[in-house]
Amino acid sequence: MDFGLSPEQSAIVDGVTATVRRFGDDYWRDCEAEARFPREFHRAMAEGGWLGITMPQEYGGAGLGVTEAALVMHSAARHGGGMGAASSLHINMFGPHPIVVHGTQEQKARFLPPLIAGTDQACFGFTEPNAGLDTTSITTFATKVPGGYRVNGRKIWTSTGQVANKIMLLTRTTKKEDARRSSDGITLFYTDLDRSRIEVQRIPKMGRAAVDSNMVFIDDLFVPEEDRIGEEGRGFSYVLDSLNPERVLVAAEGVAIGQDALERAARYAQDRTVFGRPIGQNQAIQHPLAECWAALESAWMMVMKAAWLYDNKRPCGAEANAAKLLGGRAGYEACLRAVMTHGGMGYAKEYVVERLLREVMITRIAPVSEQLILSFIAERVLGQPKSY
Known part of the structure; x- marks a missing residue:
């Protein structure tokens, strides 16, 4: 191995x-x-x-x-x-x-x-205010018209909507109550972000201000038929193709941010002297940092395992979800410990770790909650009854 x-x-x-x-x-x-x-x-x-x-x-x-x-x-x-x-x-x-x-x-x-x-920038119009992670309950609707579709609806947490010129848009073309299955009747488009028909409102948030997140209001947007991806009504299955890679990448990012914070904390612990000795000489400082290193390395191994499985066309749903869970948690704990290691200066923007802590929170929340990950693993790996 x-x-x-x-x-x-x-x-x-x-x-x-x-x-x-x-x-x-x-x-x-x-x-x-x-x-x-x-x-x-x-x-x-x-x-x-x-x-x-x-x-x-x-x-x-x-x-x-x-x-x-x-x-x-x-x-x-x-x-x-x-x-x-x-x-x-x-x-x-x-x-x-x-x-x-x-x-x-x-x-x-x-x-x-x-x-x-890099001449085109795309954003994702998937999540909706009243659907959240229940993607089959989206209500943004694309009505068939000559030459294409007319789309109306709302999206939320659409990142880079302020700078994007393209949008990957998930809609319904059949109402959920009229579909044979809840996942049927969902259609995927990739089209121009027409700001005369799409209003993008920035959401103020606790971190990652450099990359915007938005509410999106779509009012009678015409989408040419040639901008539909795949068959009408099968968009939900197409989106599933990208879920495991997204979890792997978010996990990798969580681990990376945690490692960055940990390295900054370790340097500070070596340099900061209190009571005539570097604070890193105290086991109360050393041991939590060492635990963070072990957790980050473990999470990284799961990231690499999930990625290897995916690239070798093997089932990787449990591993990709576990990587996202472990990577987000390990990254968060390392950033939190970095702030605490810096003491009062950890609260100061000068030392960066406060920003890393705010930003790493995303890797625990998105693109799927920790609770749904645990339910997935309990059901698919451990054979427990479906709980939701």
Whole structure:
């Protein structure tokens, strides 16, 4: 069993790290303070070819797997950028997957190269205020009209909606009560974000101000039929294709942010002297930091296992969900411990760890709750009755 990276994977880590290190703590502090999308970082990553790591080579991508995407996102989030860096990128890693798998050749040629080049930016219109994680209960509706569809509805927590020019939009084309199954009658589109028909309202939130989250109001949006992905009514199954990769990537980001915070805490514990000795000489400081390291390493092993299973076309639902659970928790605990290790200065923006703590919370909440993960594992792995 080989736990090492291949030479090609090591080169990916080194290349992404070199790009990320061009953007220091002051850059990310300013993006946060100004609620400004990190365009310069996004452009540098696009120029490095990292946005197309999982895209087919014939459209300008690298044609690599979720393992390599996880390495990219882990490296991107680990060096001070946190979720600001990660969230500006990771929709490119898993978001276009339904296009890659279910799109026509014409759609792939039209949609993928601009995403890889970074000239198009996409957002996700999936979650709705009254549906949450119950995706089959969405009510945004696409009515068939000559040449396409007319869409009306609302979405929430749509990230990058302020800067995106494209939207991956999940709608109903058959009402839930009229569908044979609750997952039927859902249709997926990838289309222009027409701001004359789509109102995007920013949601103030506790962290990751550099990457916006939004309420989206869709009023009589026309979507051409050629922008529908796959067959009408089968969109729910298409979305499922990207769920496990998304969990793996979010887990990698949670681990990375925790490792960043832990490294900062360890340095502070070495440098900070109280009562004539470095605080890191005290076991009350040492032991919690050591426990964080062990938890982060364990979570990273599960991330890599889930990614390997996915790339080798093996079932990985339990492992991907477990990676997301463990990565989010380990990252959060490491960030919390980093703040506590810094004491009063952990509450100061100067030392970054307070921002990392606020941002790592996302990895525990999204894209699926810890409670649903545990219910999934209890049911699918341990054979317990379905509880919801």
